[in-house]
Amino acid sequence: MARKKEGLSERHRKIMEYLTEFIEEYGYSPSIREIGDAIDVKSTSLVDYYLNQLEERKYISREGRISRSIRVLQPIRSATKALSKQISDAAQAVTTAVDSIISIPLRGRIVASTPIPVPPSDFNYFDSESGVEIARSLLPAREKINELFALEVQGDSMIDAMVNDGDIIVMRPAQQASNGEMVAVWLDDKDETTLKYFYKENNRIRLQPANPTMDPIYVENTNDLRIMGKVVMVIRQYKNTVH
Amino acid sequence: MARKKEGLSERHRKIMEYLTEFIEEYGYSPSIREIGDAIDVKSTSLVDYYLNQLEERKYISREGRISRSIRVLQPIRSATKALSKQISDAAQAVTTAVDSIISIPLRGRIVASTPIPVPPSDFNYFDSESGVEIARSLLPAREKINELFALEVQGDSMIDAMVNDGDIIVMRPAQQASNGEMVAVWLDDKDETTLKYFYKENNRIRLQPANPTMDPIYVENTNDLRIMGKVVMVIRQYKNTVH
DNA sequence: ACTATACACGAACAAGTGTTCTGTGTCAAG
DNA sequence: CTTGACACAGAACACTTGTTCGTGTATAGT
Numbered sequence: 001m002a003r004k005k006e007g008l009s010e011r012h013r014k015i016m017e018y019l020t021e022f023i024e025e026y027g028y029s030p031s032i033r034e035i036g037d038a039i040d041v042k043s044t045s046l047v048d049y050y051l052n053q054l055e056e057r058k059y060i061s062r063e064g065r066i067s068r069s070i071r072v073l074q075p076i077r078s079a080t081k082a083l084s085k086q087i088s089d090a091a092q093a094v095t096t097a098v099d100s101i102i103s104i105p106l107r108g109r110i111v112a113s114t115p116i117p118v119p120p121s122d123f124n125y126f127d128s129e130s131g132v133e134i135a136r137s138l139l140p141a142r143e144k145i146n147e148l149f150a151l152e153v154q155g156d157s158m159i160d161a162m163v164n165d166g167d168i169i170v171m172r173p174a175q176q177a178s179n180g181e182m183v184a185v186w187l188d189d190k191d192e193t194t195l196k197y198f199y200k201e202n203n204r205i206r207l208q209p210a211n212p213t214m215d216p217i218y219v220e221n222t223n224d225l226r227i228m229g230k231v232v233m234v235i236r237q238y239k240n241t242v243h
Numbered sequence: 244m245a246r247k248k249e250g251l252s253e254r255h256r257k258i259m260e261y262l263t264e265f266i267e268e269y270g271y272s273p274s275i276r277e278i279g280d281a282i283d284v285k286s287t288s289l290v291d292y293y294l295n296q297l298e299e300r301k302y303i304s305r306e307g308r309i310s311r312s313i314r315v316l317q318p319i320r321s322a323t324k325a326l327s328k329q330i331s332d333a334a335q336a337v338t339t340a341v342d343s344i345i346s347i348p349l350r351g352r353i354v355a356s357t358p359i360p361v362p363p364s365d366f367n368y369f370d371s372e373s374g375v376e377i378a379r380s381l382l383p384a385r386e387k388i389n390e391l392f393a394l395e396v397q398g399d400s401m402i403d404a405m406v407n408d409g410d411i412i413v414m415r416p417a418q419q420a421s422n423g424e425m426v427a428v429w430l431d432d433k434d435e436t437t438l439k440y441f442y443k444e445n446n447r448i449r450l451q452p453a454n455p456t457m458d459p460i461y462v463e464n465t466n467d468l469r470i471m472g473k474v475v476m477v478i479r480q481y482k483n484t485v486h
Numbered sequence: 487a488c489t490a491t492a493c494a495c496g497a498a499c500a501a502g503t504g505t506t507c508t509g510t511g512t513c514a515a516g
Numbered sequence: 517c518t519t520g521a522c523a524c525a526g527a528a529c530a531c532t533t534g535t536t537c538g539t540g541t542a543t544a545g546t
Contacts, residue, residue: 011523026306026312026314027272027312027314028271028272028309028311028312028313028314029271031310031502031503031504032503032504032505033502033503033504041524041525042524042525042526043524043525043526043527044503044504044505044525044526045505045506045507045524045525045526045527046523046524046525048504048505048506049522049523049524063269064504064505065503065504065505065531065532066271066311066503066504066532067274067310067311067502067503067504067532067533068271068309068310068311068312068503069269069270069271069311070271071269071270071271101344101378132381133378133380133381134377134378134381135344135376135377135378137301137304137376138375138376138377138478138480139480140480156455159405159454159455159456162402162405162406162407162479163405164405164453181481182481210407211402212399212402213402230481231481232480232481233478233479233480233481234477234478234479235381235476235477235478235479236405236476236477236478237381237382237383237475237476238424238425238473238474238475238476239383254493274532274533274534275533275534275535276532276533276534284494284495285494285495285496286494286495286496286497287496287533287534287535288494288495288496288535288536288537289493289494289495291534291535291536292492292493292494307534307535308500308501308502308533308534308535309502309533309534310502310503310532310533310534311533487546488545488546489544489545489546490543490544490545490546491542491543491544491545492541492542492543492544493540493541493542493543494539494540494541494542495538495539495540495541496537496538496539497536497537497538497539498535498536498537498538499534499535499536499537500533500534500535500536501532501533501534501535502531502532502533502534503530503531503532503533504529504530504531504532505528505529505530505531506527506528506529506530507526507527507528507529508525508526508527508528509524509525509526510523510524510525510526511522511523511524511525512521512522512523512524513520513521513522513523514519514520514521514522515518515519515520515521516517516518516519516520
């Protein structure tokens with residue numbers, strides 16, 4: 001039947017979606033390798049291949065040899081996405097009149113003895129809880145702000161992470177981490193949540209406390225550990241200054 | 244042309260203009276060299292120099308090491324150009340932003356071994372340094388925001404206050420404190436700055452570390468201790484989230 | 487006169503990034 | 517079965533782009 005012409009494949013669609021979201025969020029387009037990562041394609045050449053097709057079909061345009069020069073010409077509409085996007089847009093518009101401030105939903109408390117209430121990957125949870133307002137300039141500029149959520153720390157069990165009772169931690173959901181990142185992990189054998197710096201070593205994982213005077217934990221079996229998210233920020237407020 | 248302070252120079256203005264026009268036109272931001280050509284600057288380093296100034300003053304934001312990642316935050320109004328839409332947008336942004344977000348000047352670093360650079364009560368020190376932007380909703384409602392200043396913690400010497408290297412602490416100058424407040428004090432006999440909870444007891448002052456596992460310090464003679472300010476907030480950022 | 491600071495150039499460097507080439511496997515048409 | 521279009525990986529390459537460093541100049545303040 002030799003058709004290929006008309007329909008965009010799933011890949012094409014995912015690229016377009018990623019493109020629009022990325023540009024919306026950061027104001028500039030992703031690199032080829034970033035696109036590859038996002039749509040799970042290993043080689044830059046293949047991304048280029050798809051990009052050329054999209055360009056040929058006038059979905060995007062790009063400038064030869066210029067970095068991050070992709071423009072979206074025809075916004076693609078996946079019915080579901082469009083809706084959720086509008087909702088989150090609206091939410092964002094309401095809570096943050098300006099782009100310079102964002103409101104991060106406060107999802108609950110984080111306690112050592114129970115798993116943290118990670119939002120379902122279906123985010124868009126936007127709702128009744130209170131939010132923590134943070135200037136965007138305080139966050140890494142690339143941060144995907146609509147994934148972020150905040151938790152209030154309960155109890156003193158995380159002092160080895162330099163985190164105190166009442167502190168607020170801002171995190172981003174994640175299942176994996178890179179070396180050196182501060183993550184919230186659930187340890188199966190200890191039955192607890194903890195905050196540690198993450199380091200993958202040869203056949204084990206080292207969890208290093210932020211407090212330099214304390215010793216690391218080693219986890220030999222990857223299955224004994226579940227990464228719940230990466231810590232983006234910690235905020236401690238001293239309210240009592242009003243007297 | 245010897246000028247430095249607040250006002251943007253002609254160069255700054257030209258850069259902002261070029262930036263907004265370019266982005267408007269192409270949908271992505273120009274490279275440093277392109278900016279240099281446009282404003283007649285021969286060296287990339289000088290463009291970088293101006294760009295850093297603009298970033299510090301929150302006119303733009305950009306991503307380290309990422310090509311063409313400049314975003315315009317505050318549209319500049321060149322009397323001639325001013326696009327009417329941008330004006331009203333900007334006007335609105337300014338008015339709403341101004342009271343929901345405040346910029347706290349970053350005065351320097353706080354090190355255990357030296358007194359903190361408390362601003363002279365002559366506040367009007369106003370900037371040239373960079374600021375830490377914080378949503379007003381995170382501060383106690385009665386806080387006198389124009390007295391606040393921020394310091395970046397240097398070194399691990401304050402881990403007993405649950406404060407780490409690189410943390411940012413927001414404080415308000417003060418010479419006295421009430422019980423239970425977190426203060427920055429200079430200890431004459433030890434020759435160091437430290438952060439502790441303040442408690443006045445019968446004939447002495449108890450300085451209690453935030454870390455509940457550590458022991459307090461007692462100061463018998465009030466003159467051996469100088470309160471530099473009250474801690475309002477501590478912020479810890481984890482930058483390394485490069486996905 | 488001396489110093490500190492802001493402004494400026496240019497070159498070298500390193501990282502980011504797009505392009506190209508070679509090779510592999512799949513699948514449907516001939 | 518063979519062929520050829522297609523989807524894909526990987527690596528090498530080359531160009532683009534941001535960063536850093538050494539140097540120089542002018543001006544203001546001491």
